Amino acid sequence: MIRVSIIGVTSYTGLELLRMLALHPEFVVTSVTARSAVGKRLDEVFPQLAAVGYPGRQDRPAVDPALIVTEEPEQSDLAFVCLPHAAAAESVLKLLERGVKVVDLSADFRLRDVHVYEEWYKHTHPAPALLETAVYGLCERYRERLHDTSLVANPGCHVTAAVLGLIPAFANNLIEPDVIVDSKTGISGAGRSLALQNHFAEANEGADAYGLSGHRHMPEIKQELEAAASDAGYPIPNGLRITFVPHRIPMTRGILSTSYTNLRINADGRAPTTDEVRAIYKQYYAGEPFVHVANQPPQTKWTYASNHCFVYPIVDTRTNRLIVVSCLDNLVKGAAGQAIQCANLVYGFPETMGIAGVGVNP
Amino acid sequence: MIRVSIIGVTSYTGLELLRMLALHPEFVVTSVTARSAVGKRLDEVFPQLAAVGYPGRQDRPAVDPALIVTEEPEQSDLAFVCLPHAAAAESVLKLLERGVKVVDLSADFRLRDVHVYEEWYKHTHPAPALLETAVYGLCERYRERLHDTSLVANPGCHVTAAVLGLIPAFANNLIEPDVIVDSKTGISGAGRSLALQNHFAEANEGADAYGLSGHRHMPEIKQELEAAASDAGYPIPNGLRITFVPHRIPMTRGILSTSYTNLRINADGRAPTTDEVRAIYKQYYAGEPFVHVANQPPQTKWTYASNHCFVYPIVDTRTNRLIVVSCLDNLVKGAAGQAIQCANLVYGFPETMGIAGVGVNP
Amino acid sequence: MIRVSIIGVTSYTGLELLRMLALHPEFVVTSVTARSAVGKRLDEVFPQLAAVGYPGRQDRPAVDPALIVTEEPEQSDLAFVCLPHAAAAESVLKLLERGVKVVDLSADFRLRDVHVYEEWYKHTHPAPALLETAVYGLCERYRERLHDTSLVANPGCHVTAAVLGLIPAFANNLIEPDVIVDSKTGISGAGRSLALQNHFAEANEGADAYGLSGHRHMPEIKQELEAAASDAGYPIPNGLRITFVPHRIPMTRGILSTSYTNLRINADGRAPTTDEVRAIYKQYYAGEPFVHVANQPPQTKWTYASNHCFVYPIVDTRTNRLIVVSCLDNLVKGAAGQAIQCANLVYGFPETMGIAGVGVNP
Amino acid sequence: MIRVSIIGVTSYTGLELLRMLALHPEFVVTSVTARSAVGKRLDEVFPQLAAVGYPGRQDRPAVDPALIVTEEPEQSDLAFVCLPHAAAAESVLKLLERGVKVVDLSADFRLRDVHVYEEWYKHTHPAPALLETAVYGLCERYRERLHDTSLVANPGCHVTAAVLGLIPAFANNLIEPDVIVDSKTGISGAGRSLALQNHFAEANEGADAYGLSGHRHMPEIKQELEAAASDAGYPIPNGLRITFVPHRIPMTRGILSTSYTNLRINADGRAPTTDEVRAIYKQYYAGEPFVHVANQPPQTKWTYASNHCFVYPIVDTRTNRLIVVSCLDNLVKGAAGQAIQCANLVYGFPETMGIAGVGVNP
Incomplete structure (x- = not known):
């Protein structure tokens, strides 16, 4: 099992990751962070998650509703970063240093030209060198490059x-x-x-x-x-x-x-x-x-x-x-779903693993 | 008071005309038609109109909830035609013959070129000569021509x-x-x-x-x-x-x-x-x-x-x-409100009469 | 014309009062207050109000979009108070002292028993004596008492x-x-x-x-x-x-x-x-x-x-x-509309003046 | 694999069954019926289902978007009946005769007292004897009885x-x-x-x-x-x-x-x-x-x-x-999800199989 942290879990992308990862057979969420909710259980932040961890369930839940939100992430194999830009880059740098693979859902590593980044985001990029190595997470275009990369820049919705x-x-x-x-x-x-x-x-x-x-x-x-x-x-x-x-x-x-x-x-x-x-x-x-x-x-x-x-x-x-x-769906293919699709590719899992469902209608 | 009929009153534009005319000081609705509701009272078709005709009201209601829907309109001074295209043109012709001024909310008299009309609406126009005399009801453009015309083609939304x-x-x-x-x-x-x-x-x-x-x-x-x-x-x-x-x-x-x-x-x-x-x-x-x-x-x-x-x-x-x-609002400036604005101009009333309200927020 | 102030104009009830009073023939809004918007024009706070004050309008607008929001109200004949409870009572007291008639849309004067008030609202009532003289603004019940009162407690929605x-x-x-x-x-x-x-x-x-x-x-x-x-x-x-x-x-x-x-x-x-x-x-x-x-x-x-x-x-x-x-509608009969209905009764105007419209459908 | 038919597939409960069964590891939909859509492919009726049957998918799709809607069901092991009452009972009888197990989502077998049924549904029940053997599909109450039954009456929402x-x-x-x-x-x-x-x-x-x-x-x-x-x-x-x-x-x-x-x-x-x-x-x-x-x-x-x-x-x-x-959710625990939960129990599968997801938020 791949240990996963979600950085900035109280966001909508954080929540959507939780919902989707709860059904994923290979990833298990072991650490969640959010400055605004430190010390709370996941199901206090999102009460509907109480439904994930029932007794008697045969498949071990990938998301434990009793998980406590912390300020800093525990060590994991993979992290999904759901922070605003700038804050995201800082977090990504720390995670990479600790050997964690990262899927960054912010905009910090999407633009390959640092000048364009700084023009539009109005601040100095903390790690311009990473812009070249980060792989843009549009799987339909960069499928091969995603395999085994350590930094994915998840595309905008x-x-x-x-x-x-x-x-x-x-x-x-x-x-x-x-x-x-x-x-x-x-x-x-x-x-x-x-x-x-x-x-x-x-x-x-x-x-x-x-x-x-x-x-x-x-x-x-x-x-x-x-x-x-x-x-x-x-x-x-x-x-x-x-x-x-x-x-x-x-x-x-x-x-x-x-x-x-x-x-x-x-x-x-x-x-x-x-x-x-x-x-x-x-x-x-x-x-x-x-x-x-x-x-x-x-x-x-x-x-x-x-x-x-x-x-x-x-x-x-x-x-x-x-x-x-x-x-x-802006929160799925436009954010959390595409992030998992990328992570599947990073680890060589089937690309659709855990995210194969069709749209909810009506 | 100007006697008004609404042809095709069970439509949304018909209903919106009723709502707005109920507060108009110069128009009074005296006849309403709709094939699907013949014999019904207005407040059976639209129960909320029960609120218009309360006893003791000082201003006589311009819309009487007890009005009976008929198949053919009674004689009036002005008619708003809220029928689908083709059916509208037929109705308009009859009304004009009876000396009724008409604001047609359908598309039948909007296009001045009969060939364009027939290309897009796929049927022979019954009265191409009227296309030249009808005034397109975009008040901001055709304000002067609207005064005293007998046929207004109300614009699309x-x-x-x-x-x-x-x-x-x-x-x-x-x-x-x-x-x-x-x-x-x-x-x-x-x-x-x-x-x-x-x-x-x-x-x-x-x-x-x-x-x-x-x-x-x-x-x-x-x-x-x-x-x-x-x-x-x-x-x-x-x-x-x-x-x-x-x-x-x-x-x-x-x-x-x-x-x-x-x-x-x-x-x-x-x-x-x-x-x-x-x-x-x-x-x-x-x-x-x-x-x-x-x-x-x-x-x-x-x-x-x-x-x-x-x-x-x-x-x-x-x-x-x-x-x-x-x-x-597609039903007001895009339909019924603009139609009343046109009618105000036709009769030389202040252009904003009865339709001066601002948007409902939140 | 009756000069009206709206205290706490940036609330939804404040906005709804503006919308409805804009069509009222006897009240004219001459003062609006809101701590969070001091110095702004009304149509900066609510851009849709730009539509009220157009040139050439024949009926003088009862609401002027260029009116500046102030911290304290200017002298007026009547005030609608749209503040949270407790803050409302303070404001009401000052207004009454200045001889202004008040319709209070808060809960501060609704409960006639001060003990019940203090049990539910958890603070000491600043003017318990007024609880007896305030008239509860349910017009269908207290129509007669509303005439000429100086303090109306507008009911909850x-x-x-x-x-x-x-x-x-x-x-x-x-x-x-x-x-x-x-x-x-x-x-x-x-x-x-x-x-x-x-x-x-x-x-x-x-x-x-x-x-x-x-x-x-x-x-x-x-x-x-x-x-x-x-x-x-x-x-x-x-x-x-x-x-x-x-x-x-x-x-x-x-x-x-x-x-x-x-x-x-x-x-x-x-x-x-x-x-x-x-x-x-x-x-x-x-x-x-x-x-x-x-x-x-x-x-x-x-x-x-x-x-x-x-x-x-x-x-x-x-x-x-x-x-x-x-x-x-919670904002009309449940708040601003009922408040105007009360004000109409206070001044002996026809009860439906300015608020006679039927529901907007669809 | 259990072969499943859905009778009345064009309903919302039919669609919801398709969505959920598409992720079920043991049921495969082999027959779908609907009088109004005979001869159409499933993804013509519900275009979003085009997403189910992509090439290269590793898990065989339980729902094939190319499946043709028929008037009568093909032989299967299990049928979900999504017809209006009365029509449902007729269909259920035929299916049971052919040895098919049935989860009936209509009301036809929910009321155990035929008199109550006939009072409320205003027609003669075609198979009153079955009312005694049908198991009411509230799993939390009738879990044991559901195992191996041939007729489940799925509860109302x-x-x-x-x-x-x-x-x-x-x-x-x-x-x-x-x-x-x-x-x-x-x-x-x-x-x-x-x-x-x-x-x-x-x-x-x-x-x-x-x-x-x-x-x-x-x-x-x-x-x-x-x-x-x-x-x-x-x-x-x-x-x-x-x-x-x-x-x-x-x-x-x-x-x-x-x-x-x-x-x-x-x-x-x-x-x-x-x-x-x-x-x-x-x-x-x-x-x-x-x-x-x-x-x-x-x-x-x-x-x-x-x-x-x-x-x-x-x-x-x-x-x-x-x-x-x-x-x-009226379409899930109130209909299709509960029906699958029942079917899981009928076949002795884990009760949560294929339906373990948590609510979609926001």
Whole structure:
């Protein structure tokens, strides 16, 4: 059994890790930390976890509701870091020094260019050298590199949705390097901290845009799409022109990304059709356990509480635009589920282990 | 007092008209029709209307809960037609023949080009000549023409949000004739009829895109933006290139439109700044009772159950795109409220009469 | 015009007063206070209020979006106090000294017995003498006393729903003095302050009971039901036996109270029937502008954003229990609307002035 | 592997069975029926199921998305029947004749007294003899009898919540035989069929009571509580006096039951305290994998998409009432999850097999 710590367990990603790891056959959570809850039992912090540790259970629970939250983690084999950026990097450094493998759910190791990081996150990166060795945890792209790495940078939620939706187009040189990503997210994306805009009475029955002067997930999307194009032999010399606008909508979980791009004219002197694009997408994602090319516009709910992502490309024949709708659960494929998927790959376990469930519907 | 009939009263727009007209000092509802509810009292169809007609009330109720739903309307001065397209046109013709002024909430008289209408609505228009005389009920644009017209074509809900958001940019030649409108709507936009996708358990906690192969509000947006540009002296010779994608999100009311455009370079050889654009928008909407340029990204909830529309333009300086967020209540400014605003103008009443309330918050 | 101040304007009741007073023809808001927002314009605190003060409006706005929030109120004729208990009483005392009439939306003057107050609110009442002169603002009961009073104690939200549902039964000696009130409230009932349980992601898709060891609305319900019985000639010698359990359910507004009681056997040696009870209820509320005996189980939504209350009594013939379902909007008839209704009565205006609208549906 | 058919697969209980069985190691779904979807693939009916059958998956999927819906079931070892009552009984009879074991999720075999069944369901029972042999599928009560039975009557959703909340009190003679159950349910409880009251725009932001003149879950609660009392040696000679009122609240899943009872005076001449009652409850449910005595009022969300039930008893010391709050997911412990729990017991598998997950939060 792999001993796992969760650093920052009182967050929504921490809770989601607990829920999912409770059913994982190879990981066992042995240490949980959170400054705000030191000394409490896990089931005091999250009462529903009382349900995990019943007597008579035949499979030993991977999550023990009686586990005490501490300030510093106990030694473990693997740690999931669920801290805000900056705090995360500090924690990661300490863990790596102690020989712990780390999946970092913050943004601290996602951007490979330290200058971009410092421009967007407004502080000096404490370990720029690690940016090169950290593996970006988009399993569909970096599966091989993830095996046996000691530091995984788990992707952002909007990023995962947008990038999975657009990679096949860039990897097949279908579109111009100019994209608009209009992304809609449920309120859990804002985390568990208190803010007026997250108050039920404020968020319910309302929708708005945010991050309009620049959102930190934008450079991350840009980095990954440029890398995908480049790795496929279609580099973007002047960089991708990209506009990304996230929106808050009144639901708990889920991200729906709608991306707008311009199709390139192909060798026949015309833009590809929806059928041709779909065939390319299906080919690209053939064999992927968690990314599915949908036959109809997908609903975020298809992915609720699951690690799946649905992608739906369609050509707007009046404008030769390629529109791609993609969706996932921000806390699972957009955070905790993808983190476990990465950890499975790090340890060479089957990629779907413990996270194979389908979306909760209705 | 102006005698009003509501044709198709069991719809959500019919109900919203009843709610708003109940407080209107000049209109009195004297006839309501609906095939599915013939012979019923209004407060049997909508029990909450029992609250309108209490004894001792000093202001005579403009809506009588004891009114009986009929199949054919009684004679009146004005009719609001809340029928599906095609059925609406038939009803409108009969009403006009009887000398009744009509505000038609369907799409039947919105598109001025009969070919466009027939391409998108797939049936022969019964009265193409009326397309020229009908006045499009976007009050902020056609205020003068509305006075004393006998047929108003009330705009579509997505259309009102998108067009109010983009008109100042086109009227001031700020942007290229190429726009993407990503619109999000609450579920009441689908009407009161039953469909699996409107079931609470299906719609709640889910979001999806629809109309991806072409939605009927697109040609309407195109028509109005081209007209606005043209009327302002900036005609679009090859027509507007436009992509419009509506999305369903889990709320009852509200539309949030996010429009993406490319700024033109101005005489100084640069794109205008957000401040410059905002000044132009504020100027354009100065004096408008129902359209407001917001100082921060607006939330649909600001407009809940009100006739107001908030518009928020911002420049994406990295791409020189102009992004405009606009929002309104699809049943009010997007339907019944705008219809009453039109009717106020038709009769020369103050434009805000009976519809001056602000949004319901929280 | 009556000059009005709102003390504690940043609360949900403060906001709701602004929304409703904006359409009131006799009250004009001239002063607003809130410690947390001193120096801000009203439309900075609540951006949607920008919609109130447009140029060209013919009816002078009763609420000016440019009004500056202050720490202490300016002199006015009337004040609505929207502060937490204890703070409210202090403010009320100062206002009364300055000759201002007060409608207090807190609990400070609701309980006529100072010992009960101090038992439940755990602090010494600063002005016990005022408890006798304050008029409890349940208009349907104390209409006459409200005229010309200088201090109104606006009832609690759960209390209004429960008491309006049960008064006709006690006033007609229909039931035993033993009731269970199971009440369900939307999240705005918790106010605008931040707490984890009000976070959208926590409250959405969840329901729970609270106040199980005793909720402060219980003694208030008890007081009013005992008074109603007593005033009708059916005093309850040993006091009412009552259990009251409030529940949080995932909606913004609305209270639904379900009350369970045991019918008395009447002179015929049997319990009254539903029809008989309903006739008594209809008689009791005949002529009431805001309380309606429904013909079917009412939905909270019938009352959304309105000052109406629907009451539905039914006999459970298997047990001879009388069940009464009653509902209202906690922020309107349960707070701000009722406060304005009281103020109308204080000044001798028509009781429905400015608050006559019906519920917003859908 | 046990071959399983699902009869009436297009229902919400059918879908939930698919979701849960997809992770079950011993059951494999080999046949699915639904009159409305004959000839369709499972992933056409429920597109999210496309995610189940990916290539390379190491554990063979228990649910194949390519399975074709048929009108009549293929031969299998076990069938879950998800049909409306009456239709269910017919289907059950045929299945039993073919030697198939059956878990019936309808009400057809829940009531042991055929007269009670016929009074409440208004039709002649086709197989009254089976009422005696069918085992009521409340595992916590009938665990032993479930082993090897051929017909399980899966309990109703409200019933499971109420009965699990009250059984320990009756089994320990704590309370008088007189209870009020006020139950709140999410909208999925109404099933997947279309009705105006289930329309998102009607149900959202609204709450109401239903079944006020008598709901079919009442006799079922009565039967089970009387049986529990009797089996524990405390029979109720004149039968239980019970009032049951269900309420619809705007959430997708979840039942919250609040039960009100009167405590008996114990041998010490006083009512038991909360601590004493809680100790008795903890004792009663010690060792139960799915029923937990909570330390604070439980929220339905604790149980979201899980098979767990939380129970919270508290004494109202002012009235000597015992109040019990209990909650569960109506589609899991209230339907599909409990059905699988029963099937596990029928086959002698570990009771938690395939259904051990904890609630999805947030």
